[in-house]
Amino acid sequence: GIPGMQIQVLFFASSREIAGKDREWLELEEGTSIEAFVQLLFTRYPRLAALRDSMMVSVNLEYASPQSQEALRHGDEVAIIPPVSGG
Amino acid sequence: GIPGMQIQVLFFASSREIAGKDREWLELEEGTSIEAFVQLLFTRYPRLAALRDSMMVSVNLEYASPQSQEALRHGDEVAIIPPVSGG
Amino acid sequence: MPSDWVLITHDRLESYNASQLVYDEGAGATSVFVGTTRDHYNGKKVLRLEYEAYVPMAEKEIRLLCVEIRKRWELKKLAIGHRLGVVPVGEASVFIAASSVHRTEAILAVHFGIDRLKARVPIWKKEVYEDGSTWKQNAE
Amino acid sequence: MPSDWVLITHDRLESYNASQLVYDEGAGATSVFVGTTRDHYNGKKVLRLEYEAYVPMAEKEIRLLCVEIRKRWELKKLAIGHRLGVVPVGEASVFIAASSVHRTEAILAVHFGIDRLKARVPIWKKEVYEDGSTWKQNAE
Numbered sequence: 001g002i003p004g005m006q007i008q009v010l011f012f013a014s015s016r017e018i019a020g021k022d023r024e025w026l027e028l029e030e031g032t033s034i035e036a037f038v039q040l041l042f043t044r045y046p047r048l049a050a051l052r053d054s055m056m057v058s059v060n061l062e063y064a065s066p067q068s069q070e071a072l073r074h075g076d077e078v079a080i081i082p083p084v085s086g087g
Numbered sequence: 088g089i090p091g092m093q094i095q096v097l098f099f100a101s102s103r104e105i106a107g108k109d110r111e112w113l114e115l116e117e118g119t120s121i122e123a124f125v126q127l128l129f130t131r132y133p134r135l136a137a138l139r140d141s142m143m144v145s146v147n148l149e150y151a152s153p154q155s156q157e158a159l160r161h162g163d164e165v166a167i168i169p170p171v172s173g174g
Numbered sequence: 175m176p177s178d179w180v181l182i183t184h185d186r187l188e189s190y191n192a193s194q195l196v197y198d199e200g201a202g203a204t205s206v207f208v209g210t211t212r213d214h215y216n217g218k219k220v221l222r223l224e225y226e227a228y229v230p231m232a233e234k235e236i237r238l239l240c241v242e243i244r245k246r247w248e249l250k251k252l253a254i255g256h257r258l259g260v261v262p263v264g265e266a267s268v269f270i271a272a273s274s275v276h277r278t279e280a281i282l283a284v285h286f287g288i289d290r291l292k293a294r295v296p297i298w299k300k301e302v303y304e305d306g307s308t309w310k311q312n313a314e
Numbered sequence: 315m316p317s318d319w320v321l322i323t324h325d326r327l328e329s330y331n332a333s334q335l336v337y338d339e340g341a342g343a344t345s346v347f348v349g350t351t352r353d354h355y356n357g358k359k360v361l362r363l364e365y366e367a368y369v370p371m372a373e374k375e376i377r378l379l380c381v382e383i384r385k386r387w388e389l390k391k392l393a394i395g396h397r398l399g400v401v402p403v404g405e406a407s408v409f410i411a412a413s414s415v416h417r418t419e420a421i422l423a424v425h426f427g428i429d430r431l432k433a434r435v436p437i438w439k440k441e442v443y444e445d446g447s448t449w450k451q452n453a454e
Binding site: 010012013014016054058061079081082083084085086087 | 209225226227228230231232234256267268288291292293294295296297298299300309310311312
């Protein structure tokens with residue numbers, strides 16, 4: 001088969017409630033982009049797509065666009081960041 | 088003689104140190120303007136004139152220009168207000 | 175570069191004296207902003223707020239914010255605290271404090287700081303009403 | 315019109331908790347500015363500051379300032395305190411505190427308030443150095 005990589009995804013706030021969990025490990029094809037990964041999450045958790053236009057993601061604690069074509073790497077920690085409301 | 092009026096003048100900060108007192112009553116001709124009163128103080132306390140371009144005055148707790156032609160009235164409380172530095 | 179005081183905690187922020195945290199003999203000005211849970215949001219009675227954070231990233235973003243603030247304004251000391259978990263009405267969820275020689279730097283630094291914190295730091299607030307709850311989105 | 319807390323005093327301002335003075339259940343934001351005696355002015359070591367005021371006019375001007383602030387920004391509570399007499403290094407000479415529903419009002423009100431207080435209120439500060447003293451003029 002195609003060599004895989006493990007990605008940890010973290011869910012917060014509304015995305016956590018939609019996913020019903022705060023984190024999970026997913027196995028992806030090598031070279032999967034951030035955008036493709038986010039699309040995969042929308043397929044896995046259809047109600048997440050409601051956040052499509054307002055959410056950000058982070059990769060290893062750095063903000064990234066959910067439309068980024070950058071490839072994820074084995075062991076990356078990706079977080080779904082709904083609109084923040086600290087303060 | 089010309090009917091007089093009593094004016095109380097208050098000195099603060101540098102003007103107090105120049106006058107050597109914090110207040111005094113002065114007798115003036117009826118109808119004396121604020122500007123004429125200030126000129127009289129400059130004659131009485133020549134070193135006060137150093138504040139000419141930076142000072143304000145107040146009449147009964149209201150700011151006024153030292154060049155005001157408004158007439159003072161018997162019993163008025165006039166204060167010499169050097170540049171303020173509160174805070 | 176002086177070190178900044180940064181804390182993300184489940185404890186009450188009232189335990190900290192924000193002004194004292196940024197005390198400096200060379201400072202003539204101290205500015206403090208405190209955000210508290212108010213009793214109404216959008217006309218509805220609020221019971222409490224619940225905060226959660228992506229803690230390591232929130233700490234990193236607050237540290238970056240401190241660096242950004244210090245690039246813009248010459249400060250003596252800077253302190254930022256954010257509470258997580260349940261914050262009842264009247265209690266503080268966040269504070270930012272800064273001290274500087276003159277007043278303008280501390281005041282502008284705190285104003286910029288709270289605006290940026292609300293825009294960027296991955297922390298979320300759930301408003302809990304008598305009849306339900308909702309995740310807030312900063313928009314002010 | 316809610317009443318404002320105004321105080322001109324020879325006592326230490328540290329006896330007052332500025333944030334608490336403007337506490338309001340309906341406020342989500344509290345902004346506080348504190349001016350303190352710093353250890354150097356114009357490169358000279360300062361021993362202390364000495365403040366004097368034209369007290370009845372200073373009180374009147376601070377009350378007018380409160381009215382002006384409330385015309386510009388919707389606030390919950392507003393408090394202004396100024397100390398007179400000797401203020402040693404590290405101690406507070408002035409504070410302004412405001413609370414509001416949202417943050418911008420309280421922050422801008424306090425900023426405007428301290429600027430206007432320094433420009434208008436008849437209070438004077440003498441800086442006492444090791445080798446003399448001088449009356450300060452606000453210019454910042």
